[in-house]
């Protein structure tokens with residue numbers, strides 16, 4: 734008999750519906766990841782008891798841990814489904830693999846969540862290089878190699894939401910912008926052109942929901958799939974916010 738794996742998926746039909754668990758059995762293939770498993774379920778959406786159901790909804794795009802779209806809870810831990818290898822998961826827990834949507838974002842359907850909250854926080858901290866026109870402005874300022882190397886890890890954020898999911902300070906009642914946005918504020922404050930909007934970024938970081946809401950639990954840095962030094966960024970943002978607040982006190 735061919736080997737199968739059992740996958741329990743936490744399902745939800747709509748944003749307002751309640752959730753329920755459904756178990757599927759999927760034929761094992763060497764080297765498969767959890768997105769492959771979801772593709773197999775979509776191709777044959779039958780519960781473990783043979784009951785026909787609607788295919789499980791999930792997000793995916795790049796399939797190589799670059800876009801961040803497929804973030805979900807796999808066996809209770811937040812990560813990307815496309816890089817969650819079945820062999821590794823079975824080594825930890827051979828009888829069952831569980832999939833759930835992230836909890837800090839509204840569920841759209843099944844494993845699909847709405848990550849708008851994250852993108853709004855990127856707007857709050859002006860996570861961009863301002864460009865007020867499309868004309869050729871000539872070469873930009875040269876960024877020294879050493880600074881480029883230091884900044885590069887901060888630029889690899891894919892807005893996957895894992896750090897937000899893990900952060901105890903991010904919840905329904907909290908306006909906290911979260912670790913990813915703080916990291917982006919630090920990253921753009923370093924940029925020779927984006928630095929011109931330093932004050933606007935610091936206003937956001939020192940306002941309600943800013944850096945002061947970070948409890949320094951450091952859960953964020955542990956789950957970041959890109960190994961971004963989030964706690965270093967948070968510490969730097971804290972120092973910048975203190976100096977900005979002192980400077981503002983004497984300016985006003």
Ligand code: SF4
Pocket residue numbers: 899900901902903911912946947948949950951952953954964967
């Ligand atoms: S250090 Fe803790 S409280 Fe601060 S952003 Fe990271 S997880 Fe959240």
Ligand code: SF4
Pocket residue numbers: 801889890891892893894895896897912913916956957958959960961963
């Ligand atoms: S900082 Fe890391 S965990 Fe957070 S959104 Fe960016 S890539 Fe994901």
Ligand code: FES
Pocket residue numbers: 792793794795796797798799800801802803804813814815816
């Ligand atoms: S599909 Fe892009 S990170 Fe998984």
